[in-house]
Amino acid sequence: MRLTHLLSRCVLAVALAAVLAPAASSFASIVLVRAGQARSVIVVPPEADRYEKEAADELALHLRRMSGADVPIVTDGAGRDGMARILVGRAATAVVADLGVGRALGERVDEMSSRDGFVTRAGGDVVALAGARPPGTAYAAFDLLERLGCRWFFPGDLGTVVPRRRTVTIEPFETVQRPSFDLRSMWVCGFGGENLNRDDRDAIEKWRHRNRQSYDYEWNAGHNMQDTTAESLAQPEQVDVVARRILADFEREPQRQWYSLGWNDNYCHVSAVQAMGIVHPWYPLPQATDPLVRFYNAVVEKVEPTHPGKKYGFLAYMDYLPAPVTVRPHPSLVPVVAPIEQCPRHVPLGGECWQRDALLEAIRAWCRVSDRVLIYDYEPGFLIDGGVPVPCVTRMRHEYPLWHEAGVRGLYAQVQMTVMNNGPNLYVRQRLAWDIDADVDRAMTEYFGMLFGPAVTHVRKWWNALEHMMHHGRGHQHEDEIMKIVYPIDKVRRLEQHVRAAERRADAEPFRQRVRMIRFSQDNLMLYLQMRKAEDEARFADAAGLAERIWKLREQVEAFNPYFYKIGDLDRTNEHASFLSRGWAKHNASRAALIDGSAGDLVAMTGDAWSFRKDPHDVGVARGWYALDAAPGEWRSMRTSQIWETQGLEDATGRGYDGAGWYLTHVDVPGRFAGRRILLSFAGVYGQMLIWVNGRFVHHRPWNGPWWRIAYHAIEDVDVTMAIETGRRNTLMIRVHNEAEWGGIYRRVFLYAPAE
CATH class of the missing domain: 2.60.120.260 (Galactose-binding domain-like)
Incomplete structure (x- = not known):
């Protein structure tokens, strides 16, 4: 991405003067809209593909929201007097022959490459944008809109910032961009569930793509080995069973390129003999990676002669997270490292968290034996988090560049689309996934400044205090038992001053509505900590009442904005699970009943x-x-x-x-x-x-x-x-x-x- 920075920062006077005639006008601002009237057209090819259509529609939509002007979408790329042309996809390469989209491919072009890069050149009366592959054209359109001031911090209108201006111009520039990670995606858990309607799904998908998450990067590494036991890994007949199943699936779906060999969602529990005495560093079990990789290799070698060129994903997970030491994965295998049980609070190489250090070394070891390593991460990092804020920007900005340097090819995250938990986490995650050299401080300034306007100072102080508590101090566990240690109740109570100050400052919409997110989050956190304090003091009836208050508050939040809390609540579609608020209420009420005479x-x-x-x-x-x-x-x-x-x-x-x-x-x-x-x-x-x-x-x-x-x-x-x-x-x-x-x-x- 350093090439991107170099080309984006300068006007490229020599190149543009040579390419965009007449030279005298090459460096003037390009007027897209003047005084609310369209002064440009969006040009797509006659047979526009999905991505060209989406790019054009998004440009027209946002220009209309910015200025009120309806910029027409046309298929005739010929010049128009006094009108700028935004050339999209193949319409751009047809008119600007030397656009050079091949520069956006990157150095490593193989079957794992996304080829999602793009080139945009603006000068004279032309803005030409095109991808090295079709999705890149859409990413180029989103990049252009960002240059015009648009941001998509979380799904829905409240998370969208579109500047209002009657006249819209763009300065001449050229940018060549290609993503740092080939796979950039996330699973909003609960997708397709009853708690996620079609509007929610569409809004989340649009938000993902506008932030340059992958469109159609096919991969598969889910839990798929339901009929294979740890004991059967050493049995040749089990290799034949799995290979025959895969062959049959490929016969039914010959276009299929990926197959999952992921182990069941549990520990593998191989024997000490199978593991050759190697013990997993996190958990005192025989390390299962070597037996699993040997098994996977044998399966792929059975299938490969009939169906060459396929890819086989598998999770490196739980007691099979470390890389193998006695065998290398087959070249067609794709390891997906899934750090589910590690401390999510601290940064690696800081000398204070052996777990993040060990995880980094495990990822580096995988990258030494395979050039196809993906990461399956979790956001928030606490799978069970109490619905409280979980800042992780500090960790991401330190850790992701190390993963990229090691050779990781993609980032996939299992997330909750819960802004009360995540704050700027998901926005920063997406910036780094596209550009590992992204300016994180600038991204944070954009997030808080654009969303909260006059309340920015106090909202930022509130979040920074939480981030500091999250990333400093004792406790390296990964679930909500640690939250009362991370967030001492007296310190959190003092943050109320910032929330109240933000409420006073947010004197207009939409800032007032967005600050309600901070109010909800602070109140939820305080109720949660009060509940845990009541439990610690054996006031179980009080704890049950506080849990019910959390439930009522979250009903209010969900009614106010579905993205503040609840969307994709892991694999839990209601609050009655034992580890959520209704579960806490039932648990504490049952303990109270044991001692109150009932x-x-x-x-x-x-x-x-x-x-x-x-x-x-x-x-x-x-x-x-x-x-x-x-x-x-x-x-x-x-x-x-x-x-x-x-x-x-x-x-x-x-x-x-x-x-x-x-x-x-x-x-x-x-x-x-x-x-x-x-x-x-x-x-x-x-x-x-x-x-x-x-x-x-x-x-x-x-x-x-x-x-x-x-x-x-x-x-x-x-x-x-x-x-x-x-x-x-x-x-x-x-x-x-x-x-x-x-x-x-x-x-x-x-x-x-x-x-x-």
Whole structure:
């Protein structure tokens, strides 16, 4: 893209003087509209293709919105006295023979190349724009509109900025552009769902294309190996099964160029022998990439002789994210790196986040064994984010150039079209996907300045404060358990001053409506943090009420503007999922019921802070630490409302403690509960759990695997009746052994007697 910058910044006097006659007029402004009257025509070829038509329609639409003028679309490219011509696509190359669209192809032209570049030249009375491939013509039109001041920050009218002017002119220029990434696309999750109507889909598609996202870049790497198990990877007959299926599909669809070999949406769980003892760096499982790639290679080698030139995508994901070390992918394989379980907060190579550093090294390793690597990213990076703002511009502006430098060919994102979450994230993402050298500061200035006008200063301060909290501080986990650490409630409460100041400044439309987005986002964030604080303080009924208020607020937001919140809410089409507001309400209401007399009576609420000690060598059980007064050593305070990593059990690079930890507390059990069943209630424990009461073993909860198997709001009650002694103080000892990711008790623990 540096060529683009060079050609776009200068007038190119010598080139334009030679190409655009008469020379005397080559450097004058080209008038497209004067005093509300069209002074130009848009010329398309007689048999205009889809992209030429879209380019012409978009130019006419936006020129009309800018000036009120109807600039006609014609097929006759002949000059007209006193009228400028905007030559589109093949109409441009027919008239301006030396336009040189081949310059927009780029250096690497292969079957993975998008060839989406374009050339635009303006001088004299001609604006000529054409793509190296048909979609490039549409991108050239959008680029021209951007030069005239148009922006599309998010879908719909409220996210669109079109300057109003009666006279529209363009200065002479020439630009040659080609995208930094061949694939530039996103999946707004929920597309086609009941919560996304045709107008929404059309608006999102237009917004994507106007920001130069890919039109028709075919690729496929979804979860498609439903009938293949980890054990069968080493079986030659399974290779034949998959190969026959692919051959049959290609026979039915001979035009098909891509096929997905993506593994199921889960861990692969190969054996240690299959993995040759290599362990995944994020999760203590045998690394599955080598067995998978060997299997994929064998399948492709069966199909390739009959159907050469096809491409086979597969996800590099979960326990098969690292690149293979003993085998290279077949040249027809396309690895799609999908970093689903990494910290989304910090930047790589900053010395503070080993996960982003390791991800970068994994991507570089893939690019060393394949020149076809794509990225499947997530936006927001927290798959479960509480609907709160998730700024990530700081990370993108540092990380994407490193990915590009490594050799990544494309960026695909699984996104929520939720402006309350994303703010400028998606706009900046698209700028960098097209031009890795894009001026991010300028893009941010455009976003805030054009959208919020007189309120820009305070909106920018509000967002910058959130961005600073997101990218600095402890906590490297990837779901909403970390949000109350990222956003300390007292700091967020102080941001109210900026929101109120923005509301005062936004004294006209559409700025006033856009600032409502900031108001909604601030209120939603505060309600969320208040809910989490109530949970931490064991005020479960209050937490349930706050969750219901979040639900009501989001109904208001969705009614006001569908793009502020909700569009593409991952694969969740309603708020009743356990990890969304109605789920939070149900969870907290059910916990409240266990202790308020309706479903049970509170026996004892344990304190938030328990005594805690690490057991890095796992000697506690052998030494009998669970016995009363048998656990000498240094104990420290540990809250049971947060995972232990955020309480000092991670190093300076964010590497958390994996291993055993012991929790100890004492509770008084009133004598009135004699003869009643007594249960110990948990709502969140990461890791394997052993429980002793008064030195007596009562329960083992095995390790349930990754975070989604443990469940976000699963209540687990353990019957401790036989070990509890009523009318006296009791000792609770809990050993948690965490193998990876997060660790410890993270929701309040209490004893209750179920209703009789």
